[in-house]
Amino acid sequence: MLIFHRIIYSNTWQSPCSLLSIIRRLRCQFSFSNCLSKCYIDEECNDFLLWLEHKAGVEISSLLSIGKFANGRSLVARHPIKPGDCLLRVPYNVQLAPDNLPRGINALLGDNVGNVAKVALLILYEQKLGKKSEWDPYISRLPRPEDMHNTASFQFSGIIQDVTLENFKYACALVTSRAWESSRGVSMIPFADFANHSDLSDTTVLCSEKKQLSEVIADYSYAPGDQVLIRYGNFSNARLLLDFGFTLPCNMYDQVEVELTIPHEDKLRQLKLKLLSKHQIPILKDVNGFSSSEYSSALKEVRFADAQGRGIPQSIRAFARVLCSNSPQEINYLAMEAAENDGRVARRPLKDKSREIQAHQFLLSKITGLIDEYNASIKSLELPTLCLVGKLDMRRQMAQYLLTGELRVLKSAALWLENYCKT
Numbered sequence: 025m026l027i028f029h030r031i032i033y034s035n036t037w038q039s040p041c042s043l044l045s046i047i048r049r050l051r052c053q054f055s056f057s058n059c060l061s062k063c064y065i066d067e068e069c070n071d072f073l074l075w076l077e078h079k080a081g082v083e084i085s086s087l088l089s090i091g092k093f094a095n096g097r098s099l100v101a102r103h104p105i106k107p108g109d110c111l112l113r114v115p116y117n118v119q120l121a122p123d124n125l126p127r128g129i130n131a132l133l134g135d136n137v138g139n140v141a142k143v144a145l146l147i148l149y150e151q152k153l154g155k156k157s158e159w160d161p162y163i164s165r166l167p168r169p170e171d172m173h174n175t176a177s178f179q180f181s182g183i184i185q186d187v188t189l190e191n192f193k194y195a196c197a198l199v200t201s202r203a204w205e206s207s208r209g210v211s212m213i214p215f216a217d218f219a220n221h222s223d224l225s226d227t228t229v230l231c232s233e234k235k236q237l238s239e240v241i242a243d244y245s246y247a248p249g250d251q252v253l254i255r256y257g258n259f260s261n262a263r264l265l266l267d268f269g270f271t272l273p274c275n276m277y278d279q280v281e282v283e284l285t286i287p288h289e290d291k292l293r294q295l296k297l298k299l300l301s302k303h304q305i306p307i308l309k310d311v312n313g314f315s316s317s318e319y320s321s322a323l324k325e326v327r328f329a330d331a332q333g334r335g336i337p338q339s340i341r342a343f344a345r346v347l348c349s350n351s352p353q354e355i356n357y358l359a360m361e362a363a364e365n366d367g368r369v370a371r372r373p374l375k376d377k378s379r380e381i382q383a384h385q386f387l388l389s390k391i392t393g394l395i396d397e398y399n400a401s402i403k404s405l406e407l408p409t410l411c412l413v414g415k416l417d418m419r420r421q422m423a424q425y426l427l428t429g430e431l432r433v434l435k436s437a438a439l440w441l442e443n444y445c446k447t
Protein backbone atom coordinates (compact mmCIF):
# COMPACT_ATOMS: atom_id res chain seq x y z
CA MET A 25 0.00 0.00 0.00
CA LEU A 26 1.00 3.59 -0.47
CA ILE A 27 0.61 6.84 1.35
CA PHE A 28 -2.59 8.71 0.57
CA HIS A 29 -2.69 12.34 -0.43
CA ARG A 30 -5.50 14.81 -0.88
CA ILE A 31 -6.07 16.62 -4.14
CA ILE A 32 -6.40 20.39 -3.83
CA TYR A 33 -9.30 21.72 -5.85
CA SER A 34 -8.81 25.33 -4.78
CA ASN A 35 -5.97 27.36 -3.37
CA THR A 36 -7.72 27.88 -0.07
CA TRP A 37 -7.97 24.34 1.26
CA GLN A 38 -8.12 24.21 5.04
CA SER A 39 -8.65 21.30 7.37
CA PRO A 40 -11.96 21.32 9.28
CA CYS A 41 -11.66 22.71 12.81
CA SER A 42 -13.73 20.07 14.58
CA LEU A 43 -13.54 19.13 18.26
CA LEU A 44 -11.60 16.04 17.16
CA SER A 45 -9.02 18.18 15.42
CA ILE A 46 -8.62 20.36 18.53
CA ILE A 47 -8.07 17.26 20.69
CA ARG A 48 -5.64 15.94 18.09
CA ARG A 49 -3.78 19.24 18.04
CA LEU A 50 -3.32 19.20 21.81
CA ARG A 51 -2.21 15.57 21.81
CA CYS A 52 0.02 16.13 18.79
CA GLN A 53 1.83 19.05 20.31
CA PHE A 54 2.42 16.93 23.38
CA SER A 55 3.91 14.11 21.35
CA PHE A 56 5.94 16.49 19.16
CA SER A 57 7.54 18.20 22.14
CA ASN A 58 8.30 14.76 23.59
CA CYS A 59 10.72 14.17 20.74
CA LEU A 60 12.58 17.48 21.05
CA SER A 61 15.44 16.44 23.25
CA LYS A 62 16.42 13.65 20.88
CA CYS A 63 16.69 15.70 17.70
CA TYR A 64 19.95 16.33 15.81
CA ILE A 65 20.06 18.23 12.53
CA ASP A 66 21.27 15.96 9.69
CA GLU A 67 23.70 18.27 7.87
CA GLU A 68 24.34 15.74 5.12
CA CYS A 69 20.61 15.48 4.38
CA ASN A 70 20.29 19.23 4.31
CA ASP A 71 22.87 19.47 1.52
CA PHE A 72 20.38 17.28 -0.29
CA LEU A 73 17.67 19.96 0.16
CA LEU A 74 19.96 22.54 -1.45
CA TRP A 75 20.60 20.12 -4.34
CA LEU A 76 16.84 19.47 -4.75
CA GLU A 77 16.05 23.19 -4.79
CA HIS A 78 18.74 23.71 -7.38
CA LYS A 79 17.33 20.89 -9.53
CA ALA A 80 13.76 22.19 -9.17
CA GLY A 81 14.80 25.79 -9.78
CA VAL A 82 12.53 26.93 -6.92
CA GLU A 83 12.61 27.03 -3.12
CA ILE A 84 11.17 23.83 -1.61
CA SER A 85 11.16 24.71 2.07
CA SER A 86 12.39 27.67 4.06
CA LEU A 87 10.81 26.39 7.29
CA LEU A 88 11.96 22.79 7.61
CA SER A 89 15.16 20.79 7.75
CA ILE A 90 15.87 17.09 8.12
CA GLY A 91 16.62 15.96 11.66
CA LYS A 92 17.64 12.67 13.24
CA PHE A 93 15.35 11.22 15.92
CA ALA A 94 15.24 7.97 17.83
CA ASN A 95 12.89 6.55 15.17
CA GLY A 96 14.97 7.67 12.18
CA ARG A 97 15.16 10.85 10.15
CA SER A 98 12.24 13.23 10.17
CA LEU A 99 11.28 16.78 9.24
CA VAL A 100 12.00 19.42 11.87
CA ALA A 101 10.92 23.07 12.20
CA ARG A 102 13.81 25.41 11.43
CA HIS A 103 11.90 28.57 12.35
CA PRO A 104 8.68 29.32 14.25
CA ILE A 105 5.72 28.02 12.22
CA LYS A 106 2.07 29.00 12.47
CA PRO A 107 -1.05 27.24 11.10
CA GLY A 108 -1.53 27.98 7.40
CA ASP A 109 2.20 28.35 6.64
CA CYS A 110 3.41 26.38 3.64
CA LEU A 111 5.86 23.81 5.06
CA LEU A 112 7.13 22.48 1.78
CA ARG A 113 6.32 22.55 -1.92
CA VAL A 114 7.80 19.94 -4.28
CA PRO A 115 7.20 20.42 -8.04
CA TYR A 116 6.26 17.33 -10.07
CA ASN A 117 9.40 17.67 -12.19
CA VAL A 118 11.58 16.60 -9.23
CA GLN A 119 9.35 13.67 -8.24
CA LEU A 120 10.08 10.11 -9.39
CA ALA A 121 7.21 8.30 -11.10
CA PRO A 122 6.80 5.38 -13.54
CA ASP A 123 7.13 7.74 -16.53
CA ASN A 124 10.74 8.49 -15.44
CA LEU A 125 11.73 4.91 -16.37
CA PRO A 126 14.01 4.93 -19.43
CA ARG A 127 12.03 4.06 -22.56
CA GLY A 128 14.18 0.99 -23.24
CA ILE A 129 13.20 -0.57 -19.92
CA ASN A 130 9.57 0.49 -20.19
CA ALA A 131 9.32 -1.22 -23.56
CA LEU A 132 10.37 -4.53 -21.97
CA LEU A 133 7.63 -4.36 -19.35
CA GLY A 134 4.29 -5.96 -20.09
CA ASP A 135 0.93 -4.52 -19.12
CA ASN A 136 0.89 -6.61 -15.96
CA VAL A 137 3.69 -4.70 -14.26
CA GLY A 138 2.20 -2.32 -11.69
CA ASN A 139 3.31 1.19 -10.79
CA VAL A 140 5.05 0.16 -7.55
CA ALA A 141 7.19 -2.36 -9.44
CA LYS A 142 7.99 0.27 -12.09
CA VAL A 143 9.18 2.84 -9.55
CA ALA A 144 11.11 0.09 -7.72
CA LEU A 145 12.89 -0.77 -10.99
CA LEU A 146 13.57 2.92 -11.56
CA ILE A 147 15.24 3.18 -8.13
CA LEU A 148 17.37 0.10 -8.85
CA TYR A 149 18.31 1.49 -12.25
CA GLU A 150 19.39 4.85 -10.79
CA GLN A 151 21.19 3.08 -7.94
CA LYS A 152 23.16 1.08 -10.48
CA LEU A 153 24.25 4.27 -12.23
CA GLY A 154 25.74 5.42 -8.89
CA LYS A 155 27.33 8.88 -9.02
CA LYS A 156 26.43 9.15 -12.71
CA SER A 157 22.72 9.21 -11.86
CA GLU A 158 21.09 12.66 -11.95
CA TRP A 159 19.14 11.48 -8.85
CA ASP A 160 22.16 10.24 -6.89
CA PRO A 161 21.95 12.80 -4.02
CA TYR A 162 18.39 11.54 -3.36
CA ILE A 163 18.80 7.83 -4.10
CA SER A 164 21.95 7.58 -1.95
CA ARG A 165 20.06 9.00 1.06
CA LEU A 166 17.26 6.43 0.98
CA PRO A 167 17.31 3.90 3.84
CA ARG A 168 19.45 0.80 3.33
CA PRO A 169 17.95 -2.71 3.42
CA GLU A 170 19.19 -3.30 6.98
CA ASP A 171 17.28 -0.21 8.19
CA MET A 172 13.92 -1.53 6.99
CA HIS A 173 11.36 -3.67 8.81
CA ASN A 174 8.43 -3.92 6.35
CA THR A 175 6.85 -7.35 6.34
CA ALA A 176 5.06 -7.18 2.97
CA SER A 177 5.92 -9.81 0.36
CA PHE A 178 6.27 -9.11 -3.32
CA GLN A 179 5.96 -10.71 -6.71
CA PHE A 180 9.21 -10.70 -8.63
CA SER A 181 8.89 -9.82 -12.27
CA GLY A 182 12.53 -10.53 -13.30
CA ILE A 183 12.58 -7.76 -15.87
CA ILE A 184 16.07 -6.23 -15.59
CA GLN A 185 19.27 -8.24 -15.65
CA ASP A 186 21.29 -8.18 -12.40
CA VAL A 187 18.17 -7.40 -10.38
CA THR A 188 18.01 -10.04 -7.69
CA LEU A 189 14.85 -10.98 -5.83
CA GLU A 190 16.36 -9.52 -2.66
CA ASN A 191 17.12 -6.05 -4.03
CA PHE A 192 13.83 -5.94 -5.93
CA LYS A 193 12.00 -6.67 -2.66
CA TYR A 194 14.03 -3.93 -0.97
CA ALA A 195 13.17 -1.40 -3.69
CA CYS A 196 9.46 -2.32 -3.55
CA ALA A 197 9.54 -1.84 0.23
CA LEU A 198 11.12 1.59 -0.29
CA VAL A 199 8.31 2.56 -2.66
CA THR A 200 5.43 1.26 -0.52
CA SER A 201 6.80 2.98 2.57
CA ARG A 202 7.66 6.36 1.06
CA ALA A 203 5.69 6.99 -2.16
CA TRP A 204 2.30 8.61 -2.67
CA GLU A 205 -0.52 7.62 -4.98
CA SER A 206 -0.57 10.25 -7.69
CA SER A 207 -1.95 11.20 -11.08
CA ARG A 208 1.27 9.71 -12.51
CA GLY A 209 0.45 6.42 -10.77
CA VAL A 210 2.86 6.42 -7.87
CA SER A 211 5.29 9.23 -6.99
CA MET A 212 8.34 9.39 -4.77
CA ILE A 213 8.30 12.97 -3.45
CA PRO A 214 11.86 13.82 -2.33
CA PHE A 215 12.09 15.80 0.95
CA ALA A 216 8.35 15.24 1.74
CA ASP A 217 9.25 11.57 2.15
CA PHE A 218 11.37 12.42 5.19
CA ALA A 219 8.20 13.21 7.16
CA ASN A 220 7.31 10.65 9.82
CA HIS A 221 3.76 9.56 10.64
CA SER A 222 1.44 10.22 13.56
CA ASP A 223 -2.13 8.93 13.77
CA LEU A 224 -2.96 12.14 15.65
CA SER A 225 -1.81 14.58 13.01
CA ASP A 226 -4.30 16.25 10.68
CA THR A 227 -1.55 17.23 8.26
CA THR A 228 -1.33 15.38 4.95
CA VAL A 229 0.44 15.84 1.63
CA LEU A 230 -1.76 17.81 -0.76
CA CYS A 231 -1.44 17.56 -4.47
CA SER A 232 -2.30 20.29 -6.98
CA GLU A 233 -2.65 19.27 -10.61
CA LYS A 234 -3.13 22.90 -11.54
CA LYS A 235 0.16 24.02 -9.97
CA GLN A 236 1.86 20.69 -10.81
CA LEU A 237 3.25 20.30 -7.31
CA SER A 238 2.75 18.55 -3.96
CA GLU A 239 2.62 20.65 -0.82
CA VAL A 240 2.17 20.43 2.91
CA ILE A 241 0.41 23.21 4.83
CA ALA A 242 0.89 23.53 8.59
CA ASP A 243 -2.15 22.73 10.76
CA TYR A 244 -0.36 23.49 14.03
CA SER A 245 2.17 25.89 15.49
CA TYR A 246 5.72 24.64 15.87
CA ALA A 247 8.73 26.05 17.69
CA PRO A 248 12.21 25.63 16.15
CA GLY A 249 13.37 22.04 16.75
CA ASP A 250 9.84 20.54 16.88
CA GLN A 251 9.32 17.42 14.83
CA VAL A 252 6.69 17.90 12.10
CA LEU A 253 4.62 14.74 11.78
CA ILE A 254 2.05 14.08 9.06
CA ARG A 255 -0.65 11.40 8.76
CA TYR A 256 0.00 8.87 5.97
CA GLY A 257 -3.59 7.61 6.21
CA ASN A 258 -5.98 6.17 8.81
CA PHE A 259 -3.78 3.12 9.18
CA SER A 260 -3.97 0.42 11.85
CA ASN A 261 -0.79 -0.98 13.38
CA ALA A 262 -1.17 -4.13 11.26
CA ARG A 263 -1.11 -2.00 8.13
CA LEU A 264 1.76 0.17 9.40
CA LEU A 265 3.80 -2.92 10.20
CA LEU A 266 3.13 -4.56 6.85
CA ASP A 267 3.78 -1.57 4.62
CA PHE A 268 5.94 0.80 6.66
CA GLY A 269 7.79 -1.39 9.15
CA PHE A 270 6.76 0.28 12.39
CA THR A 271 3.88 0.34 14.87
CA LEU A 272 2.57 3.00 17.27
CA PRO A 273 2.23 2.48 21.03
CA CYS A 274 -1.44 3.51 21.04
CA ASN A 275 -2.85 3.77 17.55
CA MET A 276 -6.37 5.22 17.34
CA TYR A 277 -6.97 3.36 14.05
CA ASP A 278 -6.29 -0.12 15.40
CA GLN A 279 -8.76 -2.78 14.37
CA VAL A 280 -9.16 -6.56 14.47
CA GLU A 281 -10.46 -8.72 11.65
CA VAL A 282 -13.09 -11.01 13.17
CA GLU A 283 -13.97 -14.14 11.22
CA LEU A 284 -17.18 -16.04 11.79
CA THR A 285 -18.25 -19.30 10.29
CA ILE A 286 -21.38 -21.45 10.19
CA PRO A 287 -20.38 -24.95 11.33
CA HIS A 288 -20.71 -27.71 8.74
CA GLU A 289 -22.66 -29.83 11.24
CA ASP A 290 -25.33 -27.12 11.52
CA LYS A 291 -28.43 -28.66 9.88
CA LEU A 292 -29.64 -25.22 8.84
CA ARG A 293 -26.29 -24.25 7.27
CA GLN A 294 -27.51 -24.14 3.66
CA LEU A 295 -30.62 -22.13 4.58
CA LYS A 296 -28.53 -19.66 6.56
CA LEU A 297 -25.96 -19.27 3.79
CA LYS A 298 -28.74 -18.66 1.26
CA LEU A 299 -30.32 -16.03 3.48
CA LEU A 300 -27.00 -14.27 4.08
CA SER A 301 -25.97 -14.14 0.43
CA LYS A 302 -29.45 -12.98 -0.65
CA HIS A 303 -29.42 -10.13 1.82
CA GLN A 304 -26.18 -8.29 1.24
CA ILE A 305 -23.90 -10.08 3.70
CA PRO A 306 -21.09 -11.14 1.36
CA ILE A 307 -19.96 -14.72 1.78
CA LEU A 308 -16.17 -14.94 1.61
CA LYS A 309 -14.49 -17.15 -0.97
CA ASP A 310 -10.77 -17.74 -1.27
CA VAL A 311 -8.93 -17.83 -4.62
CA ASN A 312 -9.97 -21.46 -5.11
CA GLY A 313 -13.61 -20.66 -4.51
CA PHE A 314 -13.49 -22.24 -1.04
CA SER A 315 -13.90 -20.50 2.24
CA SER A 316 -12.83 -21.29 5.77
CA SER A 317 -14.99 -18.56 7.25
CA GLU A 318 -18.21 -17.19 5.85
CA TYR A 319 -17.89 -13.74 7.19
CA SER A 320 -15.17 -11.33 8.18
CA SER A 321 -15.44 -7.81 9.46
CA ALA A 322 -13.16 -5.20 10.96
CA LEU A 323 -13.84 -4.50 14.60
CA LYS A 324 -12.75 -1.05 15.81
CA GLU A 325 -12.37 0.18 19.37
CA VAL A 326 -15.77 0.75 20.98
CA ARG A 327 -15.26 4.08 22.70
CA PHE A 328 -18.32 3.96 24.95
CA ALA A 329 -18.85 0.68 26.78
CA ASP A 330 -22.40 1.83 27.50
CA ALA A 331 -24.67 -0.67 25.69
CA GLN A 332 -26.69 2.25 24.33
CA GLY A 333 -23.69 3.62 22.40
CA ARG A 334 -22.97 2.75 18.77
CA GLY A 335 -21.28 -0.46 19.85
CA ILE A 336 -19.86 -3.11 17.58
CA PRO A 337 -20.68 -3.14 13.84
CA GLN A 338 -24.28 -3.95 12.97
CA SER A 339 -23.19 -6.41 10.28
CA ILE A 340 -21.34 -8.62 12.83
CA ARG A 341 -24.40 -8.64 15.08
CA ALA A 342 -26.65 -9.46 12.12
CA PHE A 343 -24.42 -12.40 11.18
CA ALA A 344 -24.54 -13.67 14.76
CA ARG A 345 -28.35 -13.46 14.81
CA VAL A 346 -28.59 -15.54 11.64
CA LEU A 347 -25.94 -17.96 12.86
CA CYS A 348 -27.76 -18.56 16.14
CA SER A 349 -31.22 -19.11 14.64
CA ASN A 350 -32.31 -22.63 15.36
CA SER A 351 -35.37 -23.28 13.23
CA PRO A 352 -36.41 -22.79 9.58
CA GLN A 353 -39.28 -20.62 10.90
CA GLU A 354 -36.84 -18.24 12.57
CA ILE A 355 -34.84 -17.98 9.34
CA ASN A 356 -37.99 -17.35 7.30
CA TYR A 357 -39.01 -14.67 9.72
CA LEU A 358 -35.65 -12.92 9.30
CA ALA A 359 -36.05 -13.07 5.50
CA MET A 360 -39.54 -11.62 5.73
CA GLU A 361 -38.44 -8.86 8.09
CA ALA A 362 -35.58 -7.89 5.72
CA ALA A 363 -37.95 -7.76 2.73
CA GLU A 364 -40.37 -5.54 4.65
CA ASN A 365 -37.65 -3.11 5.72
CA ASP A 366 -34.51 -1.94 3.91
CA GLY A 367 -33.56 -5.38 2.56
CA ARG A 368 -30.78 -5.90 5.09
CA VAL A 369 -31.16 -9.04 7.14
CA ALA A 370 -31.24 -9.29 10.96
CA ARG A 371 -30.42 -5.63 11.53
CA ARG A 372 -33.05 -5.28 14.27
CA PRO A 373 -32.89 -6.89 17.69
CA LEU A 374 -34.63 -10.28 17.73
CA LYS A 375 -38.17 -10.08 19.15
CA ASP A 376 -37.36 -12.93 21.51
CA LYS A 377 -35.03 -11.28 24.01
CA SER A 378 -33.42 -14.49 25.20
CA ARG A 379 -32.51 -15.37 21.58
CA GLU A 380 -31.12 -11.86 21.10
CA ILE A 381 -28.95 -12.31 24.19
CA GLN A 382 -27.88 -15.77 23.02
CA ALA A 383 -26.67 -14.33 19.69
CA HIS A 384 -24.65 -11.66 21.50
CA GLN A 385 -23.31 -14.15 24.03
CA PHE A 386 -22.06 -16.21 21.11
CA LEU A 387 -20.14 -13.15 19.87
CA LEU A 388 -18.87 -12.50 23.38
CA SER A 389 -17.53 -16.06 23.63
CA LYS A 390 -15.74 -15.68 20.27
CA ILE A 391 -14.15 -12.42 21.36
CA THR A 392 -13.22 -13.79 24.77
CA GLY A 393 -11.50 -16.69 22.98
CA LEU A 394 -9.51 -14.21 20.91
CA ILE A 395 -8.62 -12.21 24.04
CA ASP A 396 -7.16 -15.37 25.60
CA GLU A 397 -5.10 -16.02 22.47
CA TYR A 398 -3.80 -12.45 22.42
CA ASN A 399 -2.91 -12.58 26.12
CA ALA A 400 -0.97 -15.81 25.56
CA SER A 401 0.91 -14.28 22.61
CA ILE A 402 1.77 -11.13 24.56
CA LYS A 403 3.01 -13.25 27.45
CA SER A 404 5.19 -15.32 25.15
CA LEU A 405 6.91 -12.12 24.03
CA GLU A 406 7.74 -11.30 27.65
CA LEU A 407 9.53 -14.59 28.39
CA PRO A 408 12.88 -13.85 30.08
CA THR A 409 14.44 -16.65 27.99
CA LEU A 410 13.56 -14.66 24.89
CA CYS A 411 16.66 -12.51 25.09
CA LEU A 412 16.49 -10.26 22.06
CA VAL A 413 18.81 -7.36 21.35
CA GLY A 414 19.06 -4.53 18.81
CA LYS A 415 16.90 -5.03 15.75
CA LEU A 416 15.17 -8.11 17.18
CA ASP A 417 14.24 -6.28 20.35
CA MET A 418 12.84 -3.45 18.24
CA ARG A 419 10.75 -5.97 16.30
CA ARG A 420 9.57 -7.55 19.54
CA GLN A 421 8.35 -4.11 20.64
CA MET A 422 6.54 -3.64 17.32
CA ALA A 423 4.78 -6.98 17.85
CA GLN A 424 3.88 -5.94 21.40
CA TYR A 425 2.34 -2.66 20.21
CA LEU A 426 0.42 -4.54 17.53
CA LEU A 427 -0.95 -7.16 19.92
CA THR A 428 -1.74 -4.79 22.79
CA GLY A 429 -3.52 -2.41 20.40
CA GLU A 430 -5.69 -5.20 18.99
CA LEU A 431 -6.27 -6.55 22.50
CA ARG A 432 -7.55 -3.10 23.51
CA VAL A 433 -10.04 -3.23 20.62
CA LEU A 434 -11.20 -6.73 21.58
CA LYS A 435 -11.59 -5.81 25.25
CA SER A 436 -13.67 -2.76 24.39
CA ALA A 437 -15.97 -4.94 22.24
CA ALA A 438 -16.24 -7.57 25.00
CA LEU A 439 -17.17 -4.91 27.55
CA TRP A 440 -19.82 -3.49 25.26
CA LEU A 441 -21.26 -6.98 24.63
CA GLU A 442 -21.31 -7.77 28.37
CA ASN A 443 -23.25 -4.57 29.01
CA TYR A 444 -25.60 -5.30 26.14
CA CYS A 445 -26.38 -8.79 27.44
CA LYS A 446 -26.90 -7.43 30.98
CA THR A 447 -29.23 -4.61 30.03
Ligand SMILES: C[S@@+](CC[C@H](N)C(=O)[O-])C[C@H]1O[C@@H](n2cnc3c(N)ncnc32)[C@H](O)[C@@H]1O
Pocket residue numbers: 095096097098167201202216217218219220221222267268269270271
Ligand atom coordinates in the same frame (compact mmCIF):
# COMPACT_ATOMS: atom_id res chain seq x y z
C1 LIG B 1 8.19 8.26 4.52
S1 LIG B 1 9.48 7.56 5.42
C2 LIG B 1 9.83 8.78 6.65
C3 LIG B 1 11.32 9.10 6.79
C4 LIG B 1 12.17 8.04 7.43
N1 LIG B 1 12.07 8.12 8.87
C5 LIG B 1 13.64 8.16 7.03
O1 LIG B 1 14.52 8.02 7.90
O2 LIG B 1 13.92 8.33 5.86
C6 LIG B 1 8.58 6.30 6.23
C7 LIG B 1 9.41 5.46 7.18
O3 LIG B 1 9.75 6.22 8.34
C8 LIG B 1 9.65 5.43 9.53
N2 LIG B 1 8.58 6.03 10.37
C9 LIG B 1 7.65 6.93 10.00
N3 LIG B 1 6.89 7.30 11.03
C10 LIG B 1 7.33 6.61 12.11
C11 LIG B 1 6.95 6.54 13.47
N4 LIG B 1 5.95 7.26 13.97
N5 LIG B 1 7.63 5.69 14.28
C12 LIG B 1 8.65 4.94 13.81
N6 LIG B 1 9.07 4.95 12.52
C13 LIG B 1 8.43 5.79 11.68
C14 LIG B 1 9.30 4.01 9.05
O4 LIG B 1 10.49 3.31 8.90
C15 LIG B 1 8.66 4.25 7.69
O5 LIG B 1 8.77 3.16 6.81
